[in-house]
Amino acid sequence: MSGSIAxxxxxxxxxxxxxxxxxxxxxxxxxxxxxxEVLVMAFEIRPYYLPRPSAIASGIMATPGAYxxxxxxxxxxxxxxxxxxxxxxxxxxxxxxxxxxxxxxFFPLFIVSQTxxxxxxxxxxxxxxxxxLFAKAVISFYISFLPVTVNTLLGFSSVDPxxxxxxxxxxxxxxxxxxxxxxxxxxxxxxxxxxxxxxLALVGAIVGEWFGDTTGLGVLLLQAMYNENVVGIWATIVVxxxxxxxxxxxxxxxxxxxxxxxxxx
Amino acid sequence: MMERAMALTEEHLRGPAAxxxxxxxxxxxxxxxxxxxxxxKLETAEPTxxxxxxxxxxxxxxxxxxxxxxxxxxxxxxxxELVTVVGPSGCGxxxxxxxxxxxxxxxxxxxxxxxxxxxxxxxxxxxxxFMPQRDxxxxxxxxxxxxILALEIEGMPRGxxxxxxxxxxxxxxxxxxxxxxxxxxxxxxxxxxxxxxTFLFKRDLMLLDEPFGALDALTRTxxxxxxxxxxxxxxxxxxxxxxxxxxxxxxxxxxxxxxxxPGRVKLEQAVDLPRPRKADIVTSPEFIALKKTLLEAIEEExxxxxxxxxx
Numbered sequence: 110m111s112g113s114i115a116x117x118x119x120x121x122x123x124x125x126x127x128x129x130x131x132x133x134x135x136x137x138x139x140x141x142x143x144x145x146e147v148l149v150m151a152f153e154i155r156p157y158y159l160p161r162p163s164a165i166a167s168g169i170m171a172t173p174g175a176y177x178x179x180x181x182x183x184x185x186x187x188x189x190x191x192x193x194x195x196x197x198x199x200x201x202x203x204x205x206x207x208x209x210x211x212x213x214x215f216f217p218l219f220i221v222s223q224t225x226x227x228x229x230x231x232x233x234x235x236x237x238x239x240x241x242l243f244a245k246a247v248i249s250f251y252i253s254f255l256p257v258t259v260n261t262l263l264g265f266s267s268v269d270p271x272x273x274x275x276x277x278x279x280x281x282x283x284x285x286x287x288x289x290x291x292x293x294x295x296x297x298x299x300x301x302x303x304x305x306x307x308x309l310a311l312v313g314a315i316v317g318e319w320f321g322d323t324t325g326l327g328v329l330l331l332q333a334m335y336n337e338n339v340v341g342i343w344a345t346i347v348v349x350x351x352x353x354x355x356x357x358x359x360x361x362x363x364x365x366x367x368x369x370x371x372x373x374x
Numbered sequence: 375m376m377e378r379a380m381a382l383t384e385e386h387l388r389g390p391a392a393x394x395x396x397x398x399x400x401x402x403x404x405x406x407x408x409x410x411x412x413x414x415k416l417e418t419a420e421p422t423x424x425x426x427x428x429x430x431x432x433x434x435x436x437x438x439x440x441x442x443x444x445x446x447x448x449x450x451x452x453x454x455e456l457v458t459v460v461g462p463s464g465c466g467x468x469x470x471x472x473x474x475x476x477x478x479x480x481x482x483x484x485x486x487x488x489x490x491x492x493x494x495x496x497x498x499x500x501x502x503x504f505m506p507q508r509d510x511x512x513x514x515x516x517x518x519x520x521x522i523l524a525l526e527i528e529g530m531p532r533g534x535x536x537x538x539x540x541x542x543x544x545x546x547x548x549x550x551x552x553x554x555x556x557x558x559x560x561x562x563x564x565x566x567x568x569x570x571x572t573f574l575f576k577r578d579l580m581l582l583d584e585p586f587g588a589l590d591a592l593t594r595t596x597x598x599x600x601x602x603x604x605x606x607x608x609x610x611x612x613x614x615x616x617x618x619x620x621x622x623x624x625x626x627x628x629x630x631x632x633x634x635x636p637g638r639v640k641l642e643q644a645v646d647l648p649r650p651r652k653a654d655i656v657t658s659p660e661f662i663a664l665k666k667t668l669l670e671a672i673e674e675e676x677x678x679x680x681x682x683x684x685x
Contacts, residue, residue, distance in 0.1 A: 272510050278475040279524040279575060280500020289523070293514045370513040370555060 160340050165347060168340040175329065176348050183314050183326040184352060186242055190249020191310035191356070195303060197250070198257025202295075203287065205258070206265050223255050227316060235320040245317035245325075252313045253306035260302035264295025297371075300364040307356040315349065326352070428453045428578055428611050429474065432485040435636070436469050436478065443469040444480070445636035451579070456605060456612045458622035460668065461632030461640075462676040467615045470637065471581050474613065475504040489578070500528075503575040505582045509568035511556040517567050518543075518552040524575035539574060545604060546570045562593040569601070573608065582614045586621070595653065598624055602651060619672065620656055623647070623664050631671045634679035641671045 142162045148154070149161045156164065169176055201219070205212035231248050238244035268291055276286045318327025326349050333341030427450040434447040443466040451457050459467055472478035473486075476498035480486070486493050488501065503524070511520045521542075522535035543549045546566045556564055565585060572580055585601075586594045598621060605612060616622050622629045623645055631641040645664060647655055655661055 269510065271506055271508065272512075274472075274475075274477050275504065275506055275510050276523075276527065277499060278477060278502065278504040279527045281527045285527055289526075290512070293512070296514075370557060 157339055160343055164340055165343045168344045178324050179326045179329045180348055180352055182324045186245035186314035187249055187310045189246035190313055191253055191307055194250040194253030194306055194310060195257050198254040199261050201258045202261035205262060219255060219258065227252050227313060231317055231320050240321050245314050248317040249310040249313035253310040256302040256305050260298045261295050264298030265291050268294045296368050300368055303360050304357060307360050308353055311353050311356065426490055427451055428489060430487040434484040435481045437481055442636035445638055447638055449639060451611060451613060453611050454609055455627045456614065456625055457628045457630060458614045458616055458626035459630045459632060460616055460619055460622045460672060461637065462634050462672065462679045463617065464679065465632045465634055466637030467632060468583060471583050471615060474498060474581055475502050501577055502579045502581055503572045503577040505568055505572040505585055507584045507587060509564040511564055511567055513556050516553050516555050517548055520567055521570045521574055523571055542570055542574065562589055562597060565589065578611060580610050580612045582612060584615050599653060619665055619668050623661060624651060624656060629668060631668060634675045640675060643668060
C-alpha cells in the first residue's frame with residue numbers, strides 16, 4: 110500500500126504500466142485474502158480460531174456505522190497525540206541540544222518516564238482527565254514523544270562539525286545554524302521516528318479506550334471480546350490495521366516529499 | 375545574463391579593468407590591482423593603501439595540548455595578492471586557516487592585524503570568505519540556494535541574493551544547473567558551487583583550503599586556469615593552501631613554504647611569471663627553476679617530519 114506511489118513514480122513510462130503499478134498492491138491483497146478463504150474452507154478451520162475473510166467483510170458491512178464511528182474517534186485521538194508528541198519531541202531535542210546542562214538533568218527522566226508501563230499510567234490519566242478524547246490523546250502523546258526526541262538528537266549529532274564551522278565563518282548566529290543546518294540535517298532521522306511514533310500513538314489511543322469509553326476501536330475490541338464475537342474481533346483488527354497503515358503511509362508520503370535528498374550527508 | 379555578470383564584475387573593480395592591465399601592472403605588487411576588493415556591505419569603503427598589508431600575522435603560535443602546531447608564524451598579505459601555501463602534511467596549514475577564518479584563537483602574545491587594526495581572531499568571523507577542503511554543500515539545497523547561503527546569513531533577501539547568484543552562474547560554468555541538487559552534480563561542479571558560494575560572500579580575504587585536492591588531474595588543471603580567470607576578473611585577495619607544488623607556482627604571486635610541525639614560514643618565494651598564465655608555462659625554464667627551489671625546501675621539511683615521526 111505505501112509502496113504504490115513509489116512504484117508509480119518508477120514505472121511512469123507507459124500509462125498501462127502506471128495503472129498496473131497502482132493496482133498491484135490491491136491485486137496481491139485480493140489474491141492473499143482469497144487464498145486464506147480457500148485454506149480456511151479446505152482445512153475446515155473453525156471460525157472460533159479464524160473466520161473466513163468473507164465473513165469478516167460481511168461482519169463489517171452489517172454495521173458499517175459503528176466501525177466508521179470507532180475509526181474516526183480513534184483516528185482523532187491518535188492524530189492529536191501523535192502531533193503533540195512529535196512537536197514536543199522535536200522541541201525537547203532542540204532544548205537539549207542547545208542547553209547541554211538541561212539534557213544532563215532531564216534526559217534520564219525522559220528515559221525513566223518510558224519505563225513506567227503505559228497501562229499503569231493510563232489509569233491515572235483517565236482519573237485526571239475523565240473519559241474524554243483528550244485523555245486518550247494524552248496517552249498517545251506519552252508513548253510517542255520519546256523516539257522523536259531521541260532520533261532528532263541523533264540527527265543533530267550526525268551534522269558534520271566542519272559544516273558548522275563553515276556557517277560560523279560566514280558569521281552565522283546559533284539560531285541561523287539551527288534552522289539552516291541542524292533541523293534539515295535531522296529530518297531523515299526524524300522521519301524514522303515519526304513512522305514509529307505513528308504506530309505507537311495508535312496503540313496508545315486503543316489502550317486508552319480500554320479504561321472506559323463509548324466509541325472507538327478499543328471499545329469495539331473489548332465489546333467483541335466479552336461477547337465472544339470472534340468475527341467482531343477480527344473485523345476490528347482489520348479496521349485498526351487499515352488505520353495504522355493509513356497513518357504510516359501518510360507519514361511515508363510526507364517523508365518522500367520532504368526528505369527528497371534521501372538522507373545523504 | 376552576461377550584462378548582469380559584467381555589471382557585477384565592475385562593481386568590484388576599482389582602478390584599471392583587468393583586460394586593460396599591462397604586464398608591468400600585473401607584476402607590480404600593488405598600485406594597479408591594489409584595491410582588489412571592496413566588501414559588498416561596506417562599512418567604510420575607503421580603498422586600502424597599496425603598500426599596507428591587508429592582513430598581517432606576527433609571532434603567531436598555536437598549541438593543542440602538548441602539540442605545537444604553529445610557532446612564531448609570520449605572514450603578511452597585500453591586497454589583491456594570490457598567495458599560495460605549501461608544506462608537508464600536518465604542518466599546521468589548516469590551523470593557520472582556522473585562525474584567519476576566526477574559528478580558532480592563537481596562543482597569547484601574538485600580533486594579528488586586519489587592515490592595520492590589531493584584532494583577535496574571532497573578530498575575523500564573518501570577515502573572511504573561507505572555503506574548506508570539502509565542498510560541504512547542503513544536500514537539501516539546490517545549486518543556487520547553496521551558493522547564496524552566506525548572503526542569506528548576512529541578511530540579504532533571498533530574491534536579491536538569487537539574482538546575484540544567477541548572474542554569476544555562467545562564469546562558474548553552472549548555467550542551466552541552478553535547480554540541480556548536489557547529488558546530481560559531478561565533483562568538479564560541486565567544487566565550483568562551493569567556490570561560487572565563497573565568491574558571493576564578498577570579503578577582503580578569500581581562504582581556499584586545497585579546493586581542488588579531491589579532483590582528478592585533468593579536472594584540476596582546468597579548474598586552476600579557470601580560477602585564475604575568475605580571480606583576475608574579480609580582483610580578490612586569496613590565500614590558497616595546496617600540497618601540489620605545480621599548483622602553488624602556477625597560481626601564486628608568492629609561494630610560502632611551511633616547515634614541518636611546529637609550522638613556520640621557511641621560505642617565501644616570489645613568482646615572477648607573467649600573467650595571464652597559459653597552461654604550457656609549467657614547462658618553461660623559469661617555472662622549472664622555481665619548482666626546483668621549492669621542492670628542495672619542501673623535501674628538507676618532509677624528511678624532518680619523517681625523522682620526528684620515526685623516534
